[in-house]
Amino acid sequence: MKWSMAKWLTIFFLFVLSGCWDKFELIEFGFVQAIAIDQTEDGKIELTSHFYKPAGGGEGGTAPVKEKGPINIRTTGDTIFDAIRDIATYLGRKAKFDHMRVILISEQVAKTNNIEDILEFFSRDHEPRATFPIMITMGRASSYLDEKPFIENTMGQQLRKMEETTSRYSGKTVKTNLLELAIQMKSEVGIARFPYVYRMKNELEPINVAGIAIVKKGKLADIVSPEESAELLMMTDQYEGGIIKVPCHDQGTTKQGKMDSFEVDRVETKLITAVEENSLRIRVKTKIKGAVGELHCAPIVTNEEEKKFSDHVQEKVTQEIKKVVEHLQKKKLDAIGIGNQIYRKDPSLWKRWKKDWDERFARSQLEIAVDVTVTDTGMNVGKPLPK
CATH class of the missing domain: 3.30.420 (Nucleotidyltransferase; domain 5)
Known part of the structure; x- marks a missing residue:
């Protein structure tokens, strides 16, 4: 009987590959x-x-470990x-x-x-x-x-x-x-x-x-700090989700007054650099979408009340972003990657600025634009708890 090439190759691989040349055991x-x-x-x-x-x-037995x-x-x-x-x-x-x-x-x-x-x-x-x-x-x-x-x-x-x-x-x-x-x-x-x-x-x-x-x-x-991490993540486009606490404006302080909560669903941030003569201007444009999580300050029933609430969230985020950037500028830490963006945009400019970039980043001017959209007020089932 004449064997085909396929059968000979099958026998060859069975002999050659049946053993492990580099064998290790789990133990x-x-x-x-x-x-x-x-x-x-x-x-x-x-x-x-x-x-x-x-x-x-272990090796040599199967008795359970105490x-x-x-x-x-x-x-x-x-x-x-x-x-x-x-x-x-x-x-x-x-x-x-x-x-x-x-x-x-x-x-x-x-x-x-x-x-x-x-x-x-x-x-x-x-x-x-x-x-x-x-x-x-x-x-x-x-x-x-x-x-x-x-x-x-x-x-x-x-x-x-x-x-x-x-x-x-x-x-x-x-x-x-x-x-x-x-x-x-x-x-x-x-x-x-x-x-x-x-x-x-x-x-x-x-x-x-x-x-x-x-x-x-x-x-x-x-x-x-954990309290400032959210804004840093927003600026680096790494924010996945969380809560923004908004103080009641009539209370004047977050320590003594009650607070509302805004649940963030999506954040999109663009960092735009503008070179003016020998100075730098950083524009932060952040769009936030989310839902009302908890209310203690004022009800949200009308469109005007919803707009007022979103404005309060916008104001709070703007203040926090400014605070974080000013902290990084004081420490001379470009943790938001502005220098990387300048390098990609204009390598020749970055070549001139890189040696004293820490100082330039610390002196750069900041513009912040935050847009907040409330997608859900949580009132689709009526008012849950009457006051």
């Missing part, structure tokens, strides 16, 4: 969920690796890679970074070291994915991995979900992964924005992921 690895980077007193890297602990038994949950392994070294290779001496397995959820960097490390150098290993090695978030922490980064998660299986996953939901629903922080960080750091202004992790008072307080850490030339330069 040889420890899967890293999170990394915390701190610094020792003598300047070395202190690495805390947060591992997922499987519920089943203590479930993640474990932390702390190592030190002159470099990140040095500290990582020492993990095996404690864990008995090779650390694997394919499923890492987050990296935490302490303020101390971010202030005294170049973050690009700190993250060199994770951007060069083939295992870590470029989509994991990077956060700056108040105090020691490792202390946040010692906490127990509220609902997720590990603190690594808990922190990642906190970053995602805070950015999406409250507009109080930014989402930054390794890939986005590389793009920001290599931009003309060289400024990157990170989520900020902190506790309100002490280690007994719940963990918050809110606020934005600003890194300039590789080092931590400033922290934007």
